[in-house]
Amino acid sequence: MSLKVIELNDSGIVVGDKDGIIAQSPGFAFAAEDSLEIGEVAEQKARLQPTNSYNKYWHELSLEPISHGNNIRHFADIAYAQLLDLAKIGQIDSDVIFAVSGNFTRQQLAILLGLAKQCPFTPIGVVNSALAAATAGGRIESAVYVDIQLHQVVLTKLIILEGELSIDSVIQVPGVGTQNFMDLMMQLTTGLFIQQCRFNPQHNAASEQQLYNELPQWLRQSDGDHGSLMMELKTEGSVHTAKMPRENLVSSLNGQYQKINQQIDALTTEHSVRILINSRMSALPGFIA
DSSP states (O other): OOOEEEEEOTTSEEEEETTEEEEEEOSOEEEOSSOEEETHHHHTTTTTSGGGEEOOTTTTOOOOOOOOOTTOOSHHHHHHHHHHHHHHHTTOOSEEEEEEOTTOOHHHHHHHHHHHTTSSSEEEEEEEHHHHHHHHTOOOSEEEEEEEOSSEEEEEEEEEETTEEEEEEEEEEETOSHHHHHHHHHHHHHHHHHHHHSOOTTSSHHHHHHHHHHHHHHHTOOSHHHHEEEEEEEETTEEEEEEEEHHHHHHHHHHHHHHHHHHHHHHOOSTTOEEEEOHHHHTSTTOOO
């Protein structure tokens, strides 16, 4: 039974130990008739029945009542269900350290630890995820750590204080999370499908969900075909194809990138400040800090 770490970033919660990553699960839940589905399976149904889908329960973690039915009292209920699911898929039954972003409030941390105490593992500590990531890369005098969640980007300014790397400030940039980028990219691809083959993938829930599920695969394509992504959707015996120029893709996201970079610039007025970009952030097409 080895010590495990749970990194609580709702764009992809990671369970790991000294040997590496054990399991990953996005912060999605889907309320079925008599059960609550968690993680990737829930994300891949989110567009089919939006009213039964949840993805803000970590971002807005609280005990405030919600009136969504499905026997869910509050977002903490869903968070607890995900912790139990993580314990199962990650085979967690001993000591756990949580790595959390600086945007978590004291009240949210108290709720998290209260939930964790009801789980089949033992929470023994909480660390700041930006601080942990920065110290893993060697000695740093001053840095800004850039991470992206489902609904926001979080910037953490790190400085040396009394000989130790410490958190100086945390800035949340709302409206530029992975879900916001997915919405923008889906709008772009929908326009291209309509233009190139007269097919609107967001005309019904099934094809919209297929578009959402396929988009990450398209983004991982190599730079062949003169810098265009080849996109294909299959519906009711028909195959719809379209091309998306990478230049158009990056251009459509530049407005969001500017919002992020404006906040980064405000934290890096000193010449010696390093910018550390999380892998989730660096995976965005054409993002340069």
